[in-house]
Each structure stands twice: as C-alpha cells, then as structure tokens.
Amino acid sequence: MGLLIIRLLNLLNNAPADSTNYFIGLTMINHYEAIKTLSIGEFADLCHVSKSTVSKFARTLGFDDYSDLKDNAAFIENRFNNPLNYRSNILFAMEQDGIEPYFDAVIKDILYLKEHLDMPAITRVAQAIYDHKTVFAFGILFSESAAIDFQFKLAYNGKFIRTFQDDIVQEELIKSADEDSLFIIFTNSGDYLTKQQIRNGTPRKDFFTRTKAKVMVITSNPEISEFPFVEEALVFPHQTNYQTHAYMYQMITDLIVSSFKKINDKK
Numbered sequence: 570m571g572l573l574i575i576r577l578l579n580l581l582n583n584a585p586a587d588s589t590n591y592f593i594g595l596t597m598i599n600h601y602e603a604i605k606t607l608s609i610g611e612f613a614d615l616c617h618v619s620k621s622t623v624s625k626f627a628r629t630l631g632f633d634d635y636s637d638l639k640d641n642a643a644f645i646e647n648r649f650n651n652p653l654n655y656r657s658n659i660l661f662a663m664e665q666d667g668i669e670p671y672f673d674a675v676i677k678d679i680l681y682l683k684e685h686l687d688m689p690a691i692t693r694v695a696q697a698i699y700d701h702k703t704v705f706a707f708g709i710l711f712s713e714s715a716a717i718d719f720q721f722k723l724a725y726n727g728k729f730i731r732t733f734q735d736d737i738v739q740e741e742l743i744k745s746a747d748e749d750s751l752f753i754i755f756t757n758s759g760d761y762l763t764k765q766q767i768r769n770g771t772p773r774k775d776f777f778t779r780t781k782a783k784v785m786v787i788t789s790n791p792e793i794s795e796f797p798f799v800e801e802a803l804v805f806p807h808q809t810n811y812q813t814h815a816y817m818y819q820m821i822t823d824l825i826v827s828s829f830k831k832i833n834d835k836k
Contacts, residue, residue, distance in 0.1 A: 573641040574601070575710070576630045579734040593618065593626045604642040609635040631737045659811065674809035675816055681808045682817055686824070690803045694753070694785050695828035697801070698723070699836075701751035701783070704730040707739045708755035715755045715787075715818035722826045726833065746782035757814040759790035762799075787821055789814060 577594050584591040596616050597604060604612070612635075613620045624635055632638040663671050698704055706716035716732045723730055730753075733739055743752060754761060762777050777784060777798050785801040786793050794802040805817045 571641055571643060573604075573630070573632075573638060576735070580630065582734065589618065589622065590626060590629060592616065593623070601642070605639055631735075662811065671811060674811035675813050677808050678811075678813040679816060679820065682805055682820060686805065686821070687803065688824075690801060691821070691824050692828050693801055694803060695825050695832055697751055697783065697785060698728060698730070698753070698825070698829055699832045701749065703746075703750045704728075704753065705742060705746075705750065706730055706732045706753040706755065707743075707761075709736065709761055711815050712755035712757060712761065712818070715815070715822065716753070718819065719753070719755075719822045719826075722822055723829065726826060726830050728829060728833070740776065743780050743782070744776045746780055748781045748783075750782040752780075752782050752784050754784060754786045754788075755818060756786060756793075757789050757812060759786070759788045759793045762786065762793065762796065787818065789817070 577598055580590060580594045581598065584594065593616050597612075600607075600615065607615070609620050609623050613623045616623070627633075627635045627638040630638065632641065659671070706719050707713065708716045713732070713734055717734075720730050720732050733742070746752070756762060761774075763774055765774050777796075780798065783800045784798055785803070786796075786799050787803045787805075789805055789807050791802075791804050791806065793799055794804065796802075803821065805814070805821060807813065
C-alpha cells in the first residue's frame with residue numbers, strides 16, 4: 570500500500586467532515602487513479618479550490634509539495650519488498666490453496682501461543698502500563714489497528730493511553746518523549762523500530778536509539794530482544810507461513826489487560 574493512500578485514510582478518519590481538507594481528501598480518494606496524471610491546476614479545478622490550497626493540503630499530509638504527493642500516489646503491490654505483505658501472504662495464498670490451510674494456520678499459531686507465551690513478560694508489560702501516567706501504543710497499518718484496539722480495551726478498565734494513526738505524529742512524539750513516557754510498539758517483523766516502512770525506499774529510522782522514553786515491543790522477531798533501547802520484547806513466533814499476527818495481537822492484548830486489571834484491583 571502506498572504512503573498517500575495511508576495518509577489520506579488517516580485524514581478522512583479524523584478530519585471534520587465539513588472541513589476543506591476532508592473535501593479535498595475525499596475528492597482525491599474518489600479520483601485516486603487519476604492523481605498521477607493530473608497537474609496541480611487540474612486537481613485544484615476538480616476540487617473548486619486554488620492551487621495554493623492544494624499545495625497547503627499536500628504539506629498537511631506531510632509531503633513537500635503536490636509533486637511529492639503524486640510521487641507517492643502509485644499503488645504497487647509489495648512496492649517495499651515486504652515478505653509479510655497482506656495480499657501476497659494472505660489473499661493470494663487463500664486463492665491458491667483454499668481456505669482450509671488458512672484456518673489450520675490460525676489454529677496452529679494460537680495453540681503454539683497458548684503453550685509458549687512468556688506470561689511473566691505479560692505481567693511486566695502490564696505493570697509498566699500501570700506505573701506510567703503517559704503511555705502510547707503505536708504501529709503501522711494492521712499493527713496500528715491492534716494499538717487502537719488495545720487503547721479501547723484499557724479504557725474499559727480505567728487506563729487511558731494514546732495512539733495516533735498518523736506516522737508523522739508518531740515520529741514526533743517518539744522523538745520528543747521524556748523519560749516518564751512509555752511506548753508499546755506493535756510490530757510483527759520488528760521493522761517499525763529501524764525502518765520508515767511506508768516511505769519510498771524504506772529509509773533507515775534511528776530516533777528510537779535517541780528517545781528518552783521506555784520502549785516495550787510486541788513482535789514475532791526474537792532479535793528485537795537484543796536491541797539496546799528495548800526494555801521488554803514480548804515475542805510470539807509464527808509456526809506457519811501465514812502471517813497470523815492480527816490474531817496474536819488480540820489474544821496478547823487481552824492477556825495484558827487482564828493482568829493490568831489484577832494489578833489495578835489490588836491497588
């Protein structure tokens with residue numbers, strides 16, 4: 570999935586429906602295939618706004634200008650060479666093999682998680698959430714969906730944490746966080762910690778090595794445990810070729826919230 574699509578969806582999920590940015594974003598989504606060929610003037614006419622308003626909109630989305638926005642408009646399957654790509658790993662596999670192997674893979678990974686999940690690590694993460702007043706949960710795409718779900722689960726139990734779908738906001742908060750902040754990072758591959766996963770060329774990401782905050786990670790990559798800036802890595806290795814982490818996240822966050830509730834009830 571391209572960076573422009575991600576940022577447009579994030580904007581439409583959060584901007585007021587009567588705002589100019591919402592209208593421009595909606596127009597861009599509805600004419601997405603044409604964006605790569607439309608000049609700034611042509612797109613401005615389509616939206617009935619000025620070219621300067623379109624330029625401002627592009628900068629609002631985090632692009633340098635409209636040309637930069639257009640460069641990120643092309644939808645190319647697996648453009649970042651991600652072996653865990655949703656369409657390639659899940660949808661194409663289901664089309665080729667049928668749905669039975671998919672169900673079997675989910676069940677196998679869940680059963681393995683049941684037997685091998687590090688429960689003391691679950692408790693340590695829950696305790697850290699209880700101990701920190703300022704807690705964030707971040708991820709990209711499906712991992713960010715897990716972060717949002719986690720936010721609601723904790724809110725049901727009186728703990729209010731923050732999350733943002735916007736990758737630029739995430740980055741700025743991690744960079745500026747103080748030592749009293751806690752970040753729970755959802756990243757199946759672990760790449761969120763070291764790469765700009767949804768940007769052209771997947772440039773390196775180094776600000777985690779400089780953050781003052783405490784970082785805990787929920788991941789399937791055991792190497793994350795060795796990262797010096799990671800306080801705790803809660804690892805759930807896959808036993809199948811399917812990337813079933815969306816299910817793993819749900820179960821792991823339920824366990825963390827259950828542990829948090831126990832800690833909170835005792836206090």
